[in-house]
Amino acid sequence: MDRGLLVLALAVSLASLAARDAAAQRRPLGAATTSDVAAGRRIFDAQCAWCHGAGGTGGTGPDLRRATLRHAATDATLVQIVRNGIPGTEMPSFAIALTETTAWQTAAYVRSLGRTRAAPAAGNATRGAQLYESSGCGACHIVSGRGGVLGPELTTIGAQRGAPYLRDAIVKPAAAHPPGYLVVRAVPASGPEVRGIRVNEDVFWIHIRDGGGTVHTLQKSELKEVVREIDASLMPSYAERLKDAELDDLIAYLSTLRGAR
Secondary structure, eight states, X not given: OOHHHHHHHHHHHHHHHHHHHHHHHHSOGGGOOHHHHHHHXXXXXXXXXXXXXXXXXXXXXXXXXXXXXXXXXXXXXXXXXXXXXXXXXXXXXXXXXXXXXXXXXXXXHHHHHTTSOOOOOSSOHHHHHHHHHHTTGGGTOEETTEEOSSSOOOTTHHHHOOHHHHHHHHHOTTTTOOTTOOEEEEEESSSOOEEEEEEEEOSSEEEEEETTSOEEEEEGGGEEEEEEETTOOSXXXXXXXXXXXXXXXXXXXXHTOOOOO
């Protein structure tokens, strides 16, 4: 065969494959076969379970065993998120690793998880809400516009994180370090040091919110050193402060916080 004709035939073949691949993405996820879902599960276990947990039970990423997903109300949106991620969040793009077909199969598996009956929460959310108030969690965290700003806002935490992550954040807060809450210690040439959450920093200035909520604006030229405590957290551990049943209740309450419905 003439070399030019061979190149043309190859190009037509690749275009045909790409067209079939794109058509696969447009199919309803409910049309997935058992083989499609099984293929999606293998991809999920290899790429997604690190954050979403085995079987989508949640971890750093949210529990996916829900009929309705916060960012993916439609099949097309779910496929797009699986392949391209969610900009501005910790959900990365897998565009290089996944084709449109394999992204579609992975999305089909994720959608199947929403048809799985999730095990009931071990705790009682009503008691957990009372415990949240009595433990003073609102002094540092905002829920629905109420609370302090020293720690992360929790209004939608149940849609963002799974129960295992929430437990670690309560009993081992330094291990479950949230992004954007770096602890720093500024040591001035004279006067007391300032330790707290870094609010902002540039070449000349650093802004630190201390444990009392006061924001300190410090000029770096007047500091002896700035220590960035990568593995530290201002949140205390509640491992010894709460009983196991109370932890279950608090996690059950936090899991219900999914923002406005």
